[in-house]
Amino acid sequence: MKSKAWYKKQLKRKPVQITRYAVQAIFLLFLLYVGLRFYQFYMHFETLGEKPFIERPSAVEGFLPISALVALKVWLTSGEFDRIHPAGLVLFAFFIGSGLIFRKSFCSWFCPVGTISEITAWFGRKLFKKNFEIPTWLTWILTPLKYLLLYFFISMILAMPTFEAKAFLDEPYNKISDVKMLLFFLNIGGFALKVILVIFVLSSFFRNFWCRFLCPYGAMIGLGSLFRITKVRRNEDTCTNCEMCTKVCPQRIKVHTKKVVASPNCNACMSCVEACPIKDTLNMTVVNKKVNKWFIPVGFLALFFIVVVVAKITGHWDTIITYKEWQQLIPDANYVGH
Template sequence: MELNGARNFLNNHLRRISQLFFFAITAYAWIRLYLFVSHFDYGTPYVERPTSIEAFLPIGALVSLKNLIQNGFIDPIHPAALVIFTSILLTAVLLKRGFCGWVCPIGFISEVVTKTGERLTGKVMLGSRYLAVIKYLLLAFFLYLILPMDAASTAAFLFSPYWAIADVKLLDFWLKPGTLTILVTGLIVIATLFVRNVWCRFLCPYGALLALLSYLSPASIKKSDCVGCLRCDETCPSGLKPSQVDEMKSPECIMCFECVKSCPYGYLTPAIAGKSVRKELYALAIAGIIFGFFVVAKLTGHWETALTYADYRKLMPIRHLISH
């Protein structure tokens, strides 16, 4: 009886457990980065820099990917950024936007804020789906900056002082935010209390890139029948309407399985290449790709930065003078 209860709990809350797991890893990495930087700023005990923090350098990782294609070598300064970035791109190609629904810590925070809004107001609005064009325009802007770079410019960026401490600059950005940063962040949080998952649905260029790649994915949510209860529509974090299609293949679908869980009749089924897939196997597949890339990178020496303690000791005191 207790075993069945544990299984039911795991089945019902597996996505939240996955999100909490990756959120905890992320929080731990940010804390360690702060302690690492504090050593150079305030003389506190040395804490090794967390390599996984490079997951928050997707724009630089895109430059790094372009460098790999153009120049044929892996960036030695932040190799983990490229490793994590390419692993996430692969999850989109194979498993649709499961990264957004099961892993992304920003997506998790967005959903928590939305749930808070639901409790406070009773129901959040969906907002116009056409607002999603904003994130695609932001993605187009970054691609416009990066794609025209020639091989020399790409390599030069990866060996620049700015890229060397890009993660530290990002920490400084959030520890000492400007008025505009506070205002924009506050507006996004407040908007998310009233409109479902504003950042993920309308503003995230990373999500836009994964959405485009998800067109190649064989993953989808299939519908066998429908009684029109609309519970699946009400629970979709992306504001989609699974009740209106026979197969949900929208690039905005994050494969969270909330619609599947909400259907009281079992009419919705997650599938890959037309074959049904269990929730736990799907979650393991995403984690397997991400951690698989990590293991290969560690074994091949493409995870840790080539920067030394002496390098950081030189760069840290002057980082406020270093810009793009």
């Protein structure tokens, strides 16, 4: 049992990381609450009104990236904002756009899969006394996979004419895509379950395996890093090559060998900056100007809440699908296809 003094020392040494873990836990619990509320909403219609009606939580649309990607195409090409899953489009557009300045902060602070991946890696370290490193040659082979998946989705949607994209958004399938997603996880089995178990096992051996090699969402957000607006700089004159920065990096970036960390894999978690024992040897910079280590996380969280509040106030958050439509669509969800 660790003493109170030990926890105070850790909080003093790594305040951003302690805060990040707390935000991850709170957001994961919030999403579990959203999932429960959405299940209750679904059961009201599935039981034809026998279960009490629960208002549908719009935040569930954050789990519909394909629908949001199609909606983003329609918005950019025609100016029409999706009214079927507006919250999904707001969240998707914000997280992708935030990558320009805040890098992959979504991945390190909000993403439930990223949080579970970090917890899995923690269990792996407890069980095997360490997480294992993937050989460099294999890393080079695996890294393109998430970009290939991203290319597949983007090319498929870019090839879709705008009128077809609009028609897709109004289809019954898209209207209940959140329900279809729920049913998928409620009835998961076979190949899908095996894939999830394999990724879970791999993540216990190799830290953040899914995030590093397979997540197309994270890959898309990371593309904002290519503009190099935000990056971690290493002062080579004061660096002692202790490698603490590399050891704590969840993306396994070799920070101690780089003058600047501008990799699209960097999720701006600030682990390396806090782990560095020499003051001002590692610093986060925005437009080549040093910023406080809290700038990225506080800026990201503040802007996120501002965007959500504005979306709600301006009517870009709640769906226009009516109770009557849900009444017609949800009982037949298993038979609705695209």
